[in-house]
Each structure stands twice: as C-alpha cells, then as structure tokens.
Amino acid sequence: MENFKDKLYHYQAPPPEGAWNKISAGLDDQKVIKIPGLRSKSKFLFYGMTAAASLIIILISTFLFNRNKEIKPVAEVPVVKTDNLASQKEKDSIELNKQILETIIQTPPDKKLLASNFKKPKKYLTIAGPEGQPVKISTKAATLIVSADDEYPPKPVWNKKIEKWKQIMLSSTTSPTATNLVDILQLASSND
Amino acid sequence: MTEKSNHIPSESDLIQGCIDEDRQMQESLYNRFSSKMYGVCLRYAGNSEDANDILQEGFIKVFKNISKFRREGSFEGWVRRIFVNTAIEQFRKKVKLYNVTEVQENTIEDKELDALDLLATKDIINIVNELSPGYKAVFNLHVVEGYSHKEIADLLGITEGTSKSQLARAKGVLKKFIETRLNKTSK
Numbered sequence: 001m002e003n004f005k006d007k008l009y010h011y012q013a014p015p016p017e018g019a020w021n022k023i024s025a026g027l028d029d030q031k032v033i034k035i036p037g038l039r040s041k042s043k044f045l046f047y048g049m050t051a052a053a054s055l056i057i058i059l060i061s062t063f064l065f066n067r068n069k070e071i072k073p074v075a076e077v078p079v080v081k082t083d084n085l086a087s088q089k090e091k092d093s094i095e096l097n098k099q100i101l102e103t104i105i106q107t108p109p110d111k112k113l114l115a116s117n118f119k120k121p122k123k124y125l126t127i128a129g130p131e132g133q134p135v136k137i138s139t140k141a142a143t144l145i146v147s148a149d150d151e152y153p154p155k156p157v158w159n160k161k162i163e164k165w166k167q168i169m170l171s172s173t174t175s176p177t178a179t180n181l182v183d184i185l186q187l188a189s190s191n192d
Numbered sequence: 193m194t195e196k197s198n199h200i201p202s203e204s205d206l207i208q209g210c211i212d213e214d215r216q217m218q219e220s221l222y223n224r225f226s227s228k229m230y231g232v233c234l235r236y237a238g239n240s241e242d243a244n245d246i247l248q249e250g251f252i253k254v255f256k257n258i259s260k261f262r263r264e265g266s267f268e269g270w271v272r273r274i275f276v277n278t279a280i281e282q283f284r285k286k287v288k289l290y291n292v293t294e295v296q297e298n299t300i301e302d303k304e305l306d307a308l309d310l311l312a313t314k315d316i317i318n319i320v321n322e323l324s325p326g327y328k329a330v331f332n333l334h335v336v337e338g339y340s341h342k343e344i345a346d347l348l349g350i351t352e353g354t355s356k357s358q359l360a361r362a363k364g365v366l367k368k369f370i371e372t373r374l375n376k377t378s379k
Contacts, residue, residue: 004308011231
C-alpha cells in the first residue's frame with residue numbers, strides 16, 4: 001500500500017481549462033526576435049568597436065601631446081644661468097623679506113613677538129647690550145631683530161640689514177624711535 | 193486524427209523541440225506534465241487561484257530555461273524543482289516567516305501520522321491544506337519532497353531551527369486533525 005508521503009508526492013489534478021492558452025500567450029509576450037548569427041557577430045562587433053575607440057583615444061592624445069610640444073616656444077623655456085642664479089635668489093629673498101616685514105608691521109602691538117611676553121602691552125622695551133648697557137627699543141624693531149635671527153625661512157638680505165641696525169643701535173645708549181624724526185635723521189647720518 | 197498528432201515524441205525530442213521554441217512541442221510537454229505539476233501547485237498554494245498562477249509561471253520558467261537542463265538527471269525531477277521553487281517564491285511574496293527561538297519541540301514520529309495512509313489522497317490533501325501556509329510549506333518540502341532543513345532554511349530565508357520547529361508544530365497540528373477525523377468516522 002502506498003503511504004501518505006507517496007500519495008502526496010504523486011498527487012495529480014487536472015489543470016484548469018485555458019491554462020495552456022494563457023501560458024502560450026505569456027510565451028508570446030516574452031518572445032525575443034532572434035536574428036540568426038547576430039550573437040556571434042555582435043561579439044566581434046563589440047570587440048571591434050572597443051578596439052576602434054581605444055585607437056581613436058590613443059591617436060587624439062598623441063596628437064594633442066605633440067601639438068603642445070610644438071607650440072611651446074623654445075625661448076619661453078627658462079634658461080638657467082649660473083650668473084643669474086645668485087641674483088634670482090637675492091630677488092626671491094627680498095620678496096620674502098617684504099612679506100615678513102609687512103606681516104610684522106601689520107601685527108597689533110599687543111601681539112608682537114616680544115610684547116606678548118608682558119601682561120600689559122608695551123610700546124618700548126629696554127634691552128641689555130653686549131656690554132650691559134641699556135638700550136631702549138620699540139617692540140616693532142625688537143620683533144624685526146628677533147625674526148632676523150630665525151634660521152627658517154632664510155633671509156640673507158634682511159639679516160644683513162638687521163645686523164647693520166644692531167651695530168648702530170648698540171653704539172648708542174639711546175635708540176631712536178620711529179616717532180622721533182630727529183633721531184631717525186641722526187641714525188641715517190650715522191649709518192652713512 | 194492525423195498521424196502527426198498520434199505521434200508521442202520522446203523526452204529528448206520534446207526537450208530539443210522546446211529549446212527550438214517549437215510551440216507544438218511545448219504544448220506536448222505541457223500535456224505530459226501539467227497534471228502532475230498542478231498537483232504540486234495545489235499542495236503548496238493556499239487556493240486554486242494561486243495554484244493557477246504558479247502553474248502558469250512555472251511552465252514559462254521551464255520553457256525559458258530548458259536549454260540549461262544538462263540531461264544528466266531526471267527531467268521530471270528538474271521540472272518539479274522549478275515548480276517547487278516557483279511555489280516557494282509565491283509563498284515568500286505573501287507570507288513572512290519569522291525566525292523563532294529554537295525550542296525543543298515534542299518530536300512527533302512519522303509513525304503517528306501513519307493513520308494518514310488509510311485515507312484517500314484527496315482527504316490527505318484536504319487535511320494538509322488545513323495547515324497554515326508556513327507549516328504546509330515546511331511539511332511539503334521536508335516530508336513530501338525530501339528537502340533537508342538546511343535547504344528549507346535557504347529556500348524560505350529562515351534558520352534551520354525555525355524549519356525544524358515549524359515541522360514539529362505542523363506534525364502536531366496534523367495529528368490533531370487526524371484524531372478528529374478518525375473520531376468523526378468512528379462515531
């Protein structure tokens with residue numbers, strides 16, 4: 001005798017009428033018109049088109065690359081001469097010095113490098129010279145001097161100037177201030 | 193009847209004809225398997241409307257994928273598998289099975305369901321169809337089709353534990369149904 005599992009497994013029932021017509025219609029809806037040989041041809045077509053596209057890209061990029069090379073005049077290519085190199089470096093340094101100087105001058109007095117060490121912002125500072133003599137100096141000038149001692153960025157021209165000013169200032173017990181025109185003139189004449 | 197209509201094509205010719213999209217061959221294949229597959233559809237579907245949908249979708253899938261049949265195993269088995277999968281897809285669209293914590297269910301021996309053997313196929317189908325969709329799906333897949341719990345878990349998107357407990361509960365419900373049926377008949 002067949003057990004219930006087999007009975008269920010082999011259970012059959014007549015399908016509803018018109019089921020095949022529906023399936024047939026469903027197959028018609030999903031039918032894809034096949035063009036004989038298109039599948040194999042389309043593969044070659046795909047590879048051919050990819051190769052052609054790659055070739056066009058290579059040709060265009062090569063053409064553009066060569067064109068850029070041709071347009072670039074030889075005169076525009078910077079010729080580095082060893083004579084000019086030193087002057088160029090000096091020029092760059094002056095530009096850099098200007099920028100640093102501008103920054104220092106524009107900085108508010110209370111934010112100056114040395115002045116910021118004091119609780120109350122000071123306009124003038126008294127520093128000790130190499131022989132212990134007191135030298136009165138504006139915070140602005142002091143900042144300039146300090147910044148000249150920094151190793152980076154290198155400021156050869158600026159450092160030279162500062163060094164010169166240092167010597168002048170140290171030779172006098174009183175340092176001229178930016179507001180005092182007579183002192184500035186005196187400083188200028190002593191420099192000459 | 194013409195000589196052509198009397199000719200019964202071999203399974204191999206039928207398959208080749210369907211690959212070539214010969215509509216007559218497709219109809220022959222439909223005629224050969226439709227009753228069996230409709231039986232499968234009715235076992236899984238909740239109602240005849242759903243069963244009709246599964247039947248239609250299943251045959252379209254068979255015809256679309258027939259070139260993938262490797263002619264190694266049973267062709268009927270391959271067709272049946274497509275129908276079972278289609279029925280499960282339909283089931284998953286409508287019913288959400290929730291994973292439950294695996295609890296030790298009182299396992300009901302298949303022997304306790306042997307009373308079903310005494311019943312006619314139609315009555316067994318009626319009893320099985322009284323099960324909830326989740327129980328019915330697991331019961332059909334495991335007991336009738338012979339799928340493992342791992343396979344059922346993958347098909348239904350549940351854990352093996354859930355599959356096991358669903359089956360145990362399905363058997364429990366079936367046992368009650370059988371008892372009620374037998375009590376009625378004895379009275």
